[in-house]
Amino acid sequence: MKRKENRDFTNINIKGYTKFPRSFVKHYAKLKTPVLFQKNKILDKTKTLEELDFANFTKTPELQFKKDSTSLYLYIEKKNANIFEGFLGFGSNTDESKLRLDGYLNLDLVNNFNYGEQINLTYKSNGDNQQALDLNTSLPYLCKSPISISAGLNIFRQDSTFSNTAQFLETSLNITANTSISTSLKLEQSTTPQNQTDNTAEAYKKQIYSATFNYSKTKNSTLKNQPTFLRFTAGSGFRKTETQKTTNQFIANLNAAYTFDISQKHSFYIKSETALLESKNYLNNELFRFGGMNNIRGFKENSLIANLYATLQTEYRYSPSPKIYINTILDAAYYENNLNNQEDILYSFGLGTSLLTNAGILKLNLVNGIQNNQRFKLPNSILHLTLIAKF
Structure with a gap:
């Protein structure tokens, strides 16, 4: 033979x-x-x-x-992959008994130059004279090599208290289609006014060197974009101020999400976010700002301040048809602010729905957030309204 x-x-x-x-x-x-x-x-x-x-x-x-x-x-x-996402949060302002409005705009431009590139622009405002602007770009497989690069600019301003500006550059290598490792350098600078009354904030300059492991996989559907991802970053930071030459810091982030498909109509979504800043002393203007639609719903965008926080988002989803699903909301968070010797556990719960319309995906979520062992109060509820459109 x-x-x-x-x-x-x-x-x-x-x-x-x-x-x-x-x-x-x-x-x-x-x-x-x-x-x-x-x-x-x-x-x-x-x-x-x-x-x-x-x-x-x-x-x-x-x-x-x-x-x-x-x-x-x-x-x-x-395929058109550009995404516009607009979010509005409606809640009561307890200090002035008025309607409070916060939210963000997110524009994601993908592969418009047939290179597989991605350009992202995000603007956030929390209704309390706080604004944040992020501009990021990613260039995959530079010069036909397995190396990809990403760069970004972040501007964060808290009324007249301080203003932060950060730039980063990241290089990554794909191990498999869904797995990559990367290293990055981030330069951060904060400015404060000369007549600053907040003695917990101070102008500084910081360099952060970090390494990242990233796994991501997307299962596309008509209505539910179901990303699975795990991203872990750890690095060292070196902060300089006028009163201190150098302060060494340790920084870590962990983000993950997964959707459990129980049946064609039933699923369970879980998302977690953790961030840690370890330092011998802290400045208010370098701490993490979190809260809102992307980590713990029922709270104003970026209204919570911490050097350590961990959040958990969960949703049970029921889809009676391919163009609609109804979901429960049960979120939790733990955070520490060593600057104020503060720690707390937060909860939020509510109901939501997502609809596939001619304009895009419309999401409505009514959520109530609870902290400091407060009792449930209906006026504390926030209505999250989100529109996601592909073009």
Whole structure:
């Protein structure tokens, strides 16, 4: 019996979306040529491309065999992946007995230059003279290499108390399609007015060197975008002020989310966020600001201040049809503020719904937040209104 000769996998051809960034084929899907032909491995690797937000398969990949070559044909079309997200929070202002309004605008531009790049712009305001602006960009597989770079600018202003500006640069390497490791440098500077009355805030300059492990995977659906991710960052910071030469600090962040699909109509969503700043002394203007739609609902955006916090978001979701789901809300948080010798446990609960409309996904969540062992008070409830539109 004559033994079959091994074949080489020699060519990858893309039909339809001719400007598809080929670096994703080589470094994201790990499809390379020439290599020994292994049919099952090749077809399995093509499936990872289905996770990309900016591309769709219009036809099942095909293999073509010739006497001296083996070719793979990918039938891909470009998909709109730009996202606009607008959020408004409506609540009562207990100090003035007025309606308080807070929220943010988020613009995510993806693959508009057919490079797989991502540009993100976010603006936040919490209704208490606090504003935050984030501008981030990510360039994958620079110069067709496995290295990706990200850079960003963050501006945070708290009325006339202080203003923080930070820039970062991150380089990352994909281990697999869903896993990467990265290193980054962040430069942060804070300014305070000369007539500053808050003695817990002081102008400073800081350098932060950190390393990150990141895992992310997205399961797309008509209404529910179900991301699974785990991102852990740890690093060292060096803070300088006029009164202190250098203060060494340790900084860590952990973010994770997962959706448990119980059945076609029932699912359970869980998301966690933890941040730690360890230092021998603290400044009010360097502490974390959290609270709001993205970590613990039922509280004003960025209204809570801590050097350590951990939040947990949970939702039980029931989807009677592909265009709507109803969800419960049960969130919890623990935080410490060593500057004020303060620690507390927070809770929030409520109900929500998400609707697929012609304009996009409309989310309504009514949530009540409880802290400091307070009793439930209906006026403390916040109505979160979010619109997510792809274009």
